[in-house]
Amino acid sequence: MTTWVLTLSCPDRPGIVAAVAGALAGLEGNITESQQFGDPETGLFFMRVQVACEADRELIAEAIGAVGQQFAMTWNLDEVGRRMRTVLMVSTAAHCLHDLAYRQRSGQLPVEITAVVSNHETLRPIADFYGLPFHHVPVVGGSAESKESAEAELRRIVESTGTELVVLARYMQILSDELCRDLAGRIINIHHSFLPSFKGARPYAQAHARGVKLIGATAHYATADLDEGPIIEQDVARVEHDDPVAQLQAMGEDVERRVLARAVGWHAEHRILLDGRRTVVFH
Amino acid sequence: MTTWVLTLSCPDRPGIVAAVAGALAGLEGNITESQQFGDPETGLFFMRVQVACEADRELIAEAIGAVGQQFAMTWNLDEVGRRMRTVLMVSTAAHCLHDLAYRQRSGQLPVEITAVVSNHETLRPIADFYGLPFHHVPVVGGSAESKESAEAELRRIVESTGTELVVLARYMQILSDELCRDLAGRIINIHHSFLPSFKGARPYAQAHARGVKLIGATAHYATADLDEGPIIEQDVARVEHDDPVAQLQAMGEDVERRVLARAVGWHAEHRILLDGRRTVVFH
């Protein structure tokens, strides 16, 4: 029997859970996991349901579609455990690539890495080691033209591989507003800082200069407004007065890869729903 | 409109969520929070639902009762925000009493402390400060007779005050098996250690001797099998080689009161369900 994951959001009103549960019960589905959240501020209702069911996708989609129409839902249906097709974008820092590739291979992350795209050649050997297709897509001198052609190439890769998720795994280029909009909610970035602190360049040097006692990392969806996209996950590590910037950086890398891996995993399992500038995370 | 909290458990099978949600929808109830868990090992299903509803308690109980019979449920219905009547049992350590009394008064804990019971007079001034009835119930020399009469007195206090929850807030006496059984799932203990480590006396001295780098605390339901009751919550703090036992103890007290306050709050909000030797915590 297949287990399905259904996510949905709609304006909050009585009867939603009953309608959804009723539709699934009508298909002899057994709900194995269910979480919901009504946001009193936005008036929106969010739900994630896992249901074991012998009916096929069409039958389920039909049943849910009827309920969806009744409640003006945005909804999505997927198979639990299906590996989400994912592109990793990197520059020269290896730690996130290593970590995600390792976790994919060891079965900890339900993703299929369809391509590693980089503006440098540096990390090709790591992609090779894990048997991942590597695409060198240079951005020469940061010129507008070069960026545009790089993004066009990225779009070609995303489309030709049927990619669903783009992970900026320490990719040091800013994506265009247009690309962020087109792939809204499908690009995850790891920010090497505890947002909203220390935006911009060299955050660990900024953190060191400010004398902070904790450093952090933030995984968020990329939006046109740089570093302001909805936050998915954050974590911190403790630093001391005698930790030089290099040590902060090493510790920061550990936090980054941990935070990014969690965010990617939750996204791939459809555990994250967008609620305006915020995220609902059913973990 | 009142918001109700319904908790239930029963053997897992298809249709439970639909039946519950349908019953509540039939009363025009609006589900505002819902969590569930099917334990593949015990085959049991657990659910906690908050529902805003204009129907009165009897109508809701009737509707749920019908579903409950159909699925062989154990279920409970309460009003959200109602303060659970709670007895605190203490000996001479003040930190947990202080913390719980402060949190009650500042509205952070949905409990009403009906009595502070102690085998010592030491903490009476704190109870007085917070305006809490204090009962000195001595256990003289730890004799069986004295314990028995102390427990009888405790039972009288619990009954006469309509107390629903007993919190062992660093009460240094062992309760009888009989009392643990009679109040099963209604007595919360804070263990000054990270169970299953360091059971028994002087855990911080044991931890120091062993040279651990983390100390912890565990809140659990009291059972006849001392220190083996279902764990509700645990947390830790980091220690260094030059922290003497007294420092471990001070840090340990901080962890204890934090962990105990969380456990009491979750219990009072009906967020904890028993699943054999384990707890399901819907937080």
Added chain:
Amino acid sequence: MTTWVLTLSCPDRPGIVAAVAGALAGLEGNITESQQFGDPETGLFFMRVQVACEADRELIAEAIGAVGQQFAMTWNLDEVGRRMRTVLMVSTAAHCLHDLAYRQRSGQLPVEITAVVSNHETLRPIADFYGLPFHHVPVVGGSAESKESAEAELRRIVESTGTELVVLARYMQILSDELCRDLAGRIINIHHSFLPSFKGARPYAQAHARGVKLIGATAHYATADLDEGPIIEQDVARVEHDDPVAQLQAMGEDVERRVLARAVGWHAEHRILLDGRRTVVFH
């Protein structure tokens, strides 16, 4: 035998440790704790030494004074365990006052609270409970005149009680630049946020709106540049999408009091030295 704590800073160069240790050895002192840090960026050297010694204060001060002159040191000598005379300034939030007063009484904090000063009457009962002198020093309408006279009164209290440390334990008034300068390095503030995030008013509401997954608190020395004083300690707690602002606030209070207690304790034990905008914390 008395144990002394010596703290010092000076331009870094060879021979400092040997000179200090030699001077103390000349007095038959036994060094029981010693920490040091040379900051490569500022070129400054920092040291904290605990020494058990039968010589009296004058003899030790003379010996250290000679070394101090040789190396152009700023230094301080105190008795280990002496309780630092401390004023707590509060407004209406009780959690930090409760916590510090409780820790003083239970011997966890080496401070003697000489006065609780507040611009409100709200917390007088708590001060009374702990037997602490309470001074109501109103700031009427926030007028410049009223602030000035309140600060004058605060100065009188600080001087007449021989107070060494002022703790802003959720005191919701901004101190004048002049007072911050006069008591530089002797005023500790708890900021209800994870600086440098969310400065200014209602940080928990800001944090909630931004959808952060961690909230934090920062203890720092107060300076004229609000919220920019040297950071002493920071900590965080994890929040979820369904935690309303009130819940963030309750969790935030827990973090605040923990962080503030650590900062006050370290200061009272002379574990914090100022290194420009940063702190050296020998814990």
Added chain:
Amino acid sequence: MTTWVLTLSCPDRPGIVAAVAGALAGLEGNITESQQFGDPETGLFFMRVQVACEADRELIAEAIGAVGQQFAMTWNLDEVGRRMRTVLMVSTAAHCLHDLAYRQRSGQLPVEITAVVSNHETLRPIADFYGLPFHHVPVVGGSAESKESAEAELRRIVESTGTELVVLARYMQILSDELCRDLAGRIINIHHSFLPSFKGARPYAQAHARGVKLIGATAHYATADLDEGPIIEQDVARVEHDDPVAQLQAMGEDVERRVLARAVGWHAEHRILLDGRRTVVFH
């Protein structure tokens, strides 16, 4: 100019710091880091000093040797940054090997991995990827004979490569008492549990059955008394009621590799000194 790291321990008495600092000052050494600890229980004194000095090793050793004799010290002198020659022993779990190899290559760990030794062929490709010599040393059927010959082979590898440290990076074989004694204080093990909890087999299954809310890992020196060696570092991760054993294992792996990497780094930097059953960690 070379920076040296000196570690020492001896019976505690006045004058040790002065004597050491004086000896180094006599060589025009500049102490850049210094930490010490006097254990009141064992009466032992521990110290770690980093000193920048133009004198060569012989001169320094001579000066320290004289002081060492005076105070009956055990002491060690090494160059800061020298990479410690290290053998990794593994079985089939890849996470610790991956992590340590990655950290070595990226310059985060001051070790030189001289060999990867395994009783299985499984992880050879990872060793190859990182360019590390891989030795398959099977232990057939766990027979005493096979174990003996495997240990003899391990000793040969350790000796022929001038290896100073052996890391049991999830090596699932028990070493002989004799080997543990011969390499006392030079074998680091990662225990997949929060010692002293859950010794023995399948700790994550044990932890799940017990319903713990935190899982942890412990790095310790290996001794003949299995799982009882001096603890170096511990850390934890939070688990929920609905995390199956496999999830606990995945989270546990993250904790394990983090904890092990810290322990190996501290050992390689001579930050750990043995104090009976406990460790002094100068980090």
